Amino acid sequence: MTSATASVGPTTTGPGLPPSLTPPFLQRLATRVSAAPNAARVTTTAPYTGAPLADLPVSTPDDVEAAFARARTAQRAWAATPMAERKRVLLRYHDLVLARRDQALDLMQAENGKTRRDAFLEVVDIGVVSRYYARNAAKHLGPKRRRGAIPLLTHTTELRHPKGVVTVISPWNYPLSMAASDTIAALMAGNAVVQKPDTQTALTALWAMDLMYEAGLPEDVWQMVIGSGASLGGALMDNADYMMFTGSTATGRRIASDAGERLIGASLELGGKNPMIVLDDADIGKAADGAVAACFPSAGQLCVSVERVYVAESVRDEFVAAFVARTKKLEIGAAYDYSVDVGSLTTLSQLKTVTAHVDDAVAKGATVLAGGRARPDLGPLFYEPTILTGVTPDMIVYDHETFGPVVSVYTYRDVDEAVSLANATSYGLNGSVWSRDGARGRAVAARVRAGTVNVNDAFAAAWGSVDAPMGGMGDSGLGRRHGADGILKYTEPQTVAHQRVRGFYPPSGISPETWATLLTGALRILKAIGGR
Structure with missing residues (x-):
């Protein structure tokens, strides 16, 4: 393939970058871009610091x-x-x-x-x-x-x-x-x-x-x-x-x-505006842990992450207290090791979207139970994991995908209402249901209009089941990845049919009318004997 030789980052390892990401290594990757030798270049930046990361050739x-x-x-x-x-x-x-x-x-x-x-x-x-x-x-x-x-x-x-x-x-x-x-x-x-x-x-x-x-x-x-x-x-x-x-x-x-x-x-x-349903028989501690795992991975920048949590009225206070307590304990920061729980947003555009959604909700009466603010002291694009209540349909965050570490918590009276609320969206990518009764959880999950629904898990159970299809309904997309669907979509099916002897046309000596009568009788016999 043809490619350009890109100048990558500063002449030494950039601020905050691990030693493995040396300019020669990054430059070698850049030579894999299909672009002309005299291609223009674009500079990317590191979200943790805002420092230049790489200059890549533009195709x-x-x-x-x-x-x-x-x-x-x-x-x-x-x-x-x-x-x-x-x-x-x-x-x-x-x-x-x-x-x-x-x-x-x-x-x-x-x-x-x-x-x-x-x-x-x-x-x-x-x-x-x-x-x-x-x-x-x-x-x-x-x-x-x-x-x-x-x-x-x-x-x-x-x-x-x-x-x-x-x-x-x-x-x-x-x-x-x-x-x-x-x-x-x-x-x-x-x-x-x-x-x-x-x-x-x-x-x-x-x-x-x-x-x-x-x-x-x-x-x-x-x-x-x-x-x-x-x-x-x-x-x-x-x-x-x-x-x-x-x-x-x-x-x-x-x-x-x-x-x-x-x-x-x-x-x-x-896109998605994925729901989580906490049933009245859920293990609240596990559900609260599950909510953290559902809402804040990759700073909420995940198509299958949860942005709406519906909690049974009878366990609402207990769940919210547990969820908020766990969220407030999350360690936010930039580290090239396993020491932090939540990292940075990726782009300034995403930070602006998250900020706008939360600010709009607060201005219209929503309550912030955790988070709710950017953290420029940690880096240019950090935002705290945020839990909102009192979110109403006139707020942007109610039905628009935020794609950030923001979740709204609602209460429901019965399972029918929970399912109705979960399905009250044009999206249908992922869902999560929590219950001590697995059969009950699966029954509720089957009523959620989404391509994947997890019981007592956030999203990893369905995503990791790679023998099963994964994808969205409604505004969440077309087609599936994973499983047979994920590879068959990249193929053209072809039928080759070899007729060994005469097929549906009458053999010599039999009139078309007689042949039609014989075939009609054969079809009736096949149906009677259970033929498929």
Whole structure:
């Protein structure tokens, strides 16, 4: 692939950066960007400090076109590569990601501002997803016998072919998980990938791609372009055989519309305003711990995090007291170790959104039970984990996604009301239900309109169940990742039907009318004997 040589950060390790992130290392990652040698550059900053982090080459639409041309050539050979070899590449990738864990954690923290424990979950995610698709892709993609048109006489097989070249547009909030997990499935299905990560966290995405090449992926099968959606979006859409997008609902709608015009498929994981329901029989201590785990990972910058908690009236005071006490004990700060609980927001834009939502709620009468303020003493983008009560429909935070460490607590009278309130949103990504009675919890969960619902867990149980589909309903998106759905979407199904003897047309010597009568009788017999 063609690339520019970028000057990365200051000449020595930047303020607050771990020693592993040396300028030569970051510069080597930058050379993986598909861009012209004389490309313009963009500078990213470290959320913990606001200091410059990296200067990256910026791709143009022509660079995107060139990347797709290389990818199409490489994809044909990759699609012809035996499944066993693709499996070996993914299993080597699994081992490399785990072996270079600390390097990945340093990069994610430097670019995103999350805590080390939150970053570590991304490493776990990629390890699990790599192993899953390496060892299950053949089952999902292999030829499958299907019921033929005429029993015993029609041999029907379903085949799966790769789409071709997939565009993956990944966000900044989970820079390793979202950069690599969708790509892993697309690659294992025999596709090539041209990816545009968010520029703020492009180094992590480049690291993920670089490691896949080290694992044995042929050159040009996975390529990375850097730039704004406004600049590159058209070229990415015009050349794609399939679109995989994770981001805002507004952008997802435009991508869905454009994909429809081109008659290509699209999978979209979009926004959420995810509910948590605490039933009257819940273990309150565990539910309070679960609420902390549901609301504040990655400073709330997580599509599946909880922003609305509905508590049974009879346990409301006990739960709120426990939740507030635990939230106030959280350690906030910047540290490249496991010593803090909540890290920084990632961008100034996100800090402004969080601040605006909380300030608007307070101005209109909401009560702050914990947090409620920025912490510039810790760094430019820190905001305290915040719990609100008294939130009403006229407040922005009531039904708009905040995407920050802010949660509103409400009370309900009975389960029907709890479910109704949980479903009173256009979103439907994730939900959480807490009860000592597992069967009761699952029954309530099944009534929540969301793609994934966890019982006695925040979101990790469903997310980590990679053999099951994960995705959103309503304004939270289209399509699914994980499981069979997560890899089959990157393929074109083909039916090959071999008719061994004469089919639905009459043989010589039998009139069409007689043949129709015979076939009608055969259909009745098949129904009578339970034929499918």
